[in-house]
Amino acid sequence: MKILVAVKRVIDYNVQVRVKEDGTGVVTDNVKMSTNPPDDNAVEEAVKIKESGKGKEIVAVTIGEDKAQETVRKALAVGADRGIHVKSEGILEPLAVSKILQKIVEKEKPDLVFMGKQAIDDDCNQTGQMLAALLNWPQATFASKINVKDKSLEVTREVDEGLETIEVNTPAIVTCDLRLNEPRYASLPNIMKAKKKPLEQINASDLGVDIKSRIEQIKVEEPPKRKAGIKVANVAELVQKLKNEAKVI
Amino acid sequence: MSREVMEYDVVIVGGGPSGLATAIKLKQLKSDLNVCILEKGSEIGAHILSGNVFETRALDELIPNWKELNSPIKTKVTKEKFLFLGKTKSLSWPTWLLPKVQQNHKNYIISLANLCRWLAEQAEGLGVEIFPGFPASEILYHEDGSVKGVATQDMGLDKEGNKKDSFESGMELHAKVTVFAEGCRGHLGKELIKKFELDKGKDPQQYGIGFKEIWEIKDNNHQEGMVMHTAGWPLDKNTYGGSFIYHAENKQVFLGYVIGLDYKNPHLSPFDEFQRFKTHPAIKKIIEGGKRISYGARALIEGGLQSLPKMFMPGALLVGCDAGTLNMPKIKGSHTAMKSGMIAAETIIDYINDKKNLSNYEDKFKKSWVYKELHAARNVKPSFSWGLFLAIIFTGIDQILFRGKLPFTLKHKHADHDTLKLAKDMPKIDYPKPDNIITFDKTSSVYLTGTNHADNQPVHLKLKNPDLPIKYTLDKYDEPAQRYCPVGVYEVQVENNVSKFVINSQNCIHCKTCDIKEPSQNITWVTPEGGGGPKYGNM
Numbered sequence: 015m016k017i018l019v020a021v022k023r024v025i026d027y028n029v030q031v032r033v034k035e036d037g038t039g040v041v042t043d044n045v046k047m048s049t050n051p052p053d054d055n056a057v058e059e060a061v062k063i064k065e066s067g068k069g070k071e072i073v074a075v076t077i078g079e080d081k082a083q084e085t086v087r088k089a090l091a092v093g094a095d096r097g098i099h100v101k102s103e104g105i106l107e108p109l110a111v112s113k114i115l116q117k118i119v120e121k122e123k124p125d126l127v128f129m130g131k132q133a134i135d136d137d138c139n140q141t142g143q144m145l146a147a148l149l150n151w152p153q154a155t156f157a158s159k160i161n162v163k164d165k166s167l168e169v170t171r172e173v174d175e176g177l178e179t180i181e182v183n184t185p186a187i188v189t190c191d192l193r194l195n196e197p198r199y200a201s202l203p204n205i206m207k208a209k210k211k212p213l214e215q216i217n218a219s220d221l222g223v224d225i226k227s228r229i230e231q232i233k234v235e236e237p238p239k240r241k242a243g244i245k246v247a248n249v250a251e252l253v254q255k256l257k258n259e260a261k262v263i
Numbered sequence: 264m265s266r267e268v269m270e271y272d273v274v275i276v277g278g279g280p281s282g283l284a285t286a287i288k289l290k291q292l293k294s295d296l297n298v299c300i301l302e303k304g305s306e307i308g309a310h311i312l313s314g315n316v317f318e319t320r321a322l323d324e325l326i327p328n329w330k331e332l333n334s335p336i337k338t339k340v341t342k343e344k345f346l347f348l349g350k351t352k353s354l355s356w357p358t359w360l361l362p363k364v365q366q367n368h369k370n371y372i373i374s375l376a377n378l379c380r381w382l383a384e385q386a387e388g389l390g391v392e393i394f395p396g397f398p399a400s401e402i403l404y405h406e407d408g409s410v411k412g413v414a415t416q417d418m419g420l421d422k423e424g425n426k427k428d429s430f431e432s433g434m435e436l437h438a439k440v441t442v443f444a445e446g447c448r449g450h451l452g453k454e455l456i457k458k459f460e461l462d463k464g465k466d467p468q469q470y471g472i473g474f475k476e477i478w479e480i481k482d483n484n485h486q487e488g489m490v491m492h493t494a495g496w497p498l499d500k501n502t503y504g505g506s507f508i509y510h511a512e513n514k515q516v517f518l519g520y521v522i523g524l525d526y527k528n529p530h531l532s533p534f535d536e537f538q539r540f541k542t543h544p545a546i547k548k549i550i551e552g553g554k555r556i557s558y559g560a561r562a563l564i565e566g567g568l569q570s571l572p573k574m575f576m577p578g579a580l581l582v583g584c585d586a587g588t589l590n591m592p593k594i595k596g597s598h599t600a601m602k603s604g605m606i607a608a609e610t611i612i613d614y615i616n617d618k619k620n621l622s623n624y625e626d627k628f629k630k631s632w633v634y635k636e637l638h639a640a641r642n643v644k645p646s647f648s649w650g651l652f653l654a655i656i657f658t659g660i661d662q663i664l665f666r667g668k669l670p671f672t673l674k675h676k677h678a679d680h681d682t683l684k685l686a687k688d689m690p691k692i693d694y695p696k697p698d699n700i701i702t703f704d705k706t707s708s709v710y711l712t713g714t715n716h717a718d719n720q721p722v723h724l725k726l727k728n729p730d731l732p733i734k735y736t737l738d739k740y741d742e743p744a745q746r747y748c749p750v751g752v753y754e755v756q757v758e759n760n761v762s763k764f765v766i767n768s769q770n771c772i773h774c775k776t777c778d779i780k781e782p783s784q785n786i787t788w789v790t791p792e793g794g795g796g797p798k799y800g801n802m
Contacts, residue, residue: 026305028715028798032556035479044377046306046713046798199418199431199793202397203267 015162015184016071017060018124020115021053021089023082024135037233049085052130054197056190059160060128061093061198068162071095075118077102077111083213090208091200097211098122102218102225108136110225112144117221119149124185126167131156131189142189152182158193266414267434271297273611274412274438276399276451278302279311280375281583282444283382284325284601288608290389291325293615298391299436301415303398303773305794307383310773312475312561312802313375313597314507314519316340316367316490320632321601326385335377338512340367341488346545348496353545362662364593364640367490372509372517374801375597398790402451403435409577412437413451416790421719440611440621441579444604447562448775450788452585461572461581467678468587469566469644470779471504474537474749475519475802480553485514492594493546497539500651502526503565503644506540507594508549515556516549521594523565523647524679524747524780528689532746533776534560535694538702547701555703558711559802560749562775564589564596565644568637569675575624580607590636592643592662602633639667645675683782686741705751709770712750713798716769716791723791724752724768724777731785732764740782747780772797 025031026046033040049057063069074089075098076082086097100114119127132139146153154160158177159170171178172191200208218225246252256263273289275282278300286298304310317336322329329336343366345356358366383393399413412435419430443452447470456462489510498504503523510516520537540546564570564587571588574581582588582604589596606627613619628634642661647654661669697704716723726732736742737755742764744753750772754765773796778788 026713026798028713029800030711030713044308044374044380044800046309046800048305196427196429198429201267201431202394202415202434203269205394206269206392 015063015069015125016073016123017063017069017126017128018073018075018119018122019053019056019060019089019094020127020129020141021057021074021076021085022050022130022133023047023076023078023085024050024133027051027134033234033236037235039231039234047081047084049088050130050133050135052132052190052192053085055192055194056128056130056188057089057092057094058195058197059190062195063160063162064093066162073098073122073124075100075115077106077114077218079103086213087208088200090211090213091205092198095211097213098216099213100216100218100221106225107227107229108138108140108144109228110223111141112148113223113225114218114221115141115145116148117223119145126184127187129187129189131191142187146187149187151185151187153187153189154180154182155189156191157188158191160188160194266432269434269436271299271436271438272615273298273440273442274436275300275442275444276413277444277446277449277585278304278307278383278393278395279379279444279446279583279600280382280597281585281588281600281604282442283307283379283386283604284321285442285444285582285604285608286386286391287325287382287389288605289611290386290391292608292612294390296615300386300391300393301397301399301413301436302393302395303790303793304395304796305798306395307393308376308380309395309798310796311376311379312473312559312799314475314509314517314594315373315375315597316509316595317371317373317375317378318369318595318598319371321598321605325601325605332385334381336371336373338372338488340370340372340490342486342490343367344489344491346491346493348493348543348545350496351544353493353543360663362592362658363666364590364662365492372488372490372511374511376799376802378597396794398793399436399451400433400790402454403437405578407577410441410455410579412441416793418792420721420792422721424721427719439615442582442604442607442611443579443585444582445585447564447584447587448779448788449585450778450790452581455576455579455581456572459573459576461574461576462570463573465572466566466569466675468564468570469675470524470679471521471563471565472524472533472560472747472749472774472776473519473521473563474534474560475517475558476555477557477801478516478518478550478553478555479514480516480550482514484549484551484553485516486510487512494651496543497536498522502531503647504536506546508546516553518550521563524562524776525648525677525682527682527684528692529683529686529740529743530689530691530746532692532694534705534746534749535692538697539694541701542695550701555711557800557802558703558708559772559797559799560774560776561772562779565591566675567591567644568641569645569672571637573625574603574628575610575621577621580610580621580624582607588633588637590640592640592658593636599633599636602631603628606631606633642667642669642673645673648676679779680782680784683740683743685739705749709750709772712772714750714770714772714796715798716771716795718769720792722766722768723789724766724771725787725789727785727787731783733762736782736785737762744777744781744786747776749774749776753777
């Protein structure tokens with residue numbers, strides 16, 4: 015099987031994100047960036063499938079400015095075979111990303127497309143689903159276990175009620191949950207080797223898709239500061255406050 | 264267990280100003296040299312924290328056209344102030360009466376982290392391989408005792424040191440010359456200084472702890488290019504320290520405080536002194552209405568020439584503050600660190616090309632302007648052991664009248680871990696509670712550093728004797744680790760009348776203060792898993 019893995023460059027999860035003073039977005043200058051954490055799980059799973067002998071080739075793809083290449087290089091360092099960088103400036107909405115990925119899928123003809131269930135920057139959780147719709151492929155979202163069969167996948171999904179196991183025919187889209195696996199570290203020799211693996215560059219504008227924004231962002235602001243808690247004397251007072259002040263019971 | 268090995272001409276440990284300058288100079292002199300830099304931070308700059316008012320002298324020599332290369336050196340110093348603070352009053356000291364070394368009109372206000380990111384780009388452009396997220400954790404030696412290289416940290420060990428599924432063995436990097444550029448109190452540098460007795464005949468090294476916050480302040484309080492320093496309150500006259508307030512671009516001020524780690528009162532909390540300092544009317548009026556956006560802390564070198572160890576040994580060199588090249592009265596170390604790296608690079612080229620001994624480093628260093636600077640500066644810090652008042656008079660005579668040319672050298676008498684007096688003999692200090700507007704607690708501060716260490720890994724703050732904190736240090740010194748750590752890694756918790764010493768190592772910001780100040784030298788800082796530690800932006 016050939017697996018395409020989509021990876022996104024986001025602000026590192028340890029960084030305290032700061033809203034720009036003019037409310038046009040968040041500060042990204044000189045901020046530590048990393049691969050979106052569930053995308054690491056997607057890469058890891060693809061590498062595991064390849065190591066088990068069921069996968070043939072892994073292609074890692076990212077979309078974004080020049081520095082987004084770092085995420086592809088990281089995927090290459092942990093086991094992807096080659097990379098694609100689709101160059102584009104500015105923020106792309108999930109629909110635009112799915113349209114670009116659709117073009118890459120048509121070109122590469124993978125059996126599986128893996129990606130994280132959502133990106134930790136916009137938290138949209140839409141790209142996998144939209145790509146499935148555009149390609150008219152089956153989708154398995156929030157995967158926490160994947161069992162590769164001959165021409166299908168058995169996927170355990172993390173759903174609100176617990177775990178759901180489904181079977182999808184390939185080709186298919188799988189979006190990965192953090193529980194799927196523990197991503198490996200990139201070793202120093204593998205980082206060196208990754209620098210020599212092929213990385214193809216494509217301009218988003220050359221793909222002939224409409225990636226214009228559909229959403230107008232009006233303002234970005236910080237969530238309100240949490241107020242200090244209070245101590246209540248007894249259960250009766252607690253119930254009274256929950257009922258009359260917080261109005262939650 | 265055999266590890267994979269990679270061979271380099273030169274391996275540099277640490278991607279700060281000294282390591283990066285070494286790498287750039289090496290490639291400029293000999294472009295076919297294989298040079299790599301190991302950096303423990305998750306990216307270059309992530310562990311860099313500095314004031315910083317930058318003197319461009321070393322950079323002018325290294326990259327003369329830096330102005331054309333979009334360097335992050337933009338804000339020229341336009342105005343200077345020096346204040347002596349009393350509890351509520353302040354006295355402005357005329358700038359013309361300051362020693363020349365403290366005048367900054369030719370310098371720039373910069374973020375050293377951003378400068379390092381830019382230097383890393385220049386280095387990579389010259390073909391230097393940079394590996395962030397890979398701490399060098401071990402020194403390797405040849406059979407004859409000379410340095411062979413370093414090994415990187417194993418990844419994927421659990422708390423007990425067992426291999427997890429994700430285990431990835433560290434690897435060995437062998438080099439003709441290994442350059443140690445870890446910064447102040449590098450843990451490998453410390454081992455080398457001991458093993459090769461590099462500090463023999465030198466005074467004990469002196470350290471300080473520096474805090475820095477970045478504030479976004481109101482437009483009308485901001486004067487881009489303004490540099491202000493203070494001495495005095497809230498420290499008593501026997502404690503060495505002072506503040507800096509630098510008005511950078513984008514309405515930001517870099518606000519910081521440095522306290523000598525030779526302080527005597529174990530009840531003193533450097534963090535709380537810094538917080539309290541901000542409540543002084545002269546300071547509060549600058550940041551009032553603004554917002555704190557960054558916080559961090561790092562130990563720094565204060566010992567100067569008397570404490571500077573020998574910087575060469577078979578197979579290796581120490582550069583920058585891994586040795587201790589900071590110029591204390593100038594309150595600057597970036598330019599001297601860079602220059603020391605450039606001299607190291609020249610020495611290495613002579614060594615590789617013409618088999619000239621690495622001991623040439625010392626001769627070259629002594630002939631350089633760094634040595635002249637440090638020599639002129641040498642008597643300022645030790646004079647502060649006499650108290651602020653006498654030190655100012657002496658420094659005036661030494662620096663203004665004699666320009667550092669007095670015919671004697673004052674000594675540093677004690678190592679910083681030896682200076683604490685017993686807790687029962689020293690006054691307790693009652694620090695005001697944080698207001699969460701101007702002053703903050705450690706918990707909300709550590710959050711801004713972005714520090715993190717993957718959980719379930721061995722604790723990287725090692726106790727030589729695990730019973731000592733409770734059985735000895737708590738009793739004698741009221742366990743000062745609770746106070747000198749700038750992020751509250753160390754806590755004494757009491758449960759059922761039993762005291763327990765807790766190490767929250769995941770909060771560590773790699774400042775090294777515990778390794779320096781612990782009175783029995785019971786705490787040893789070692790490298791955690793790669794990529795751990797703070798994620799400083801423009802610090």
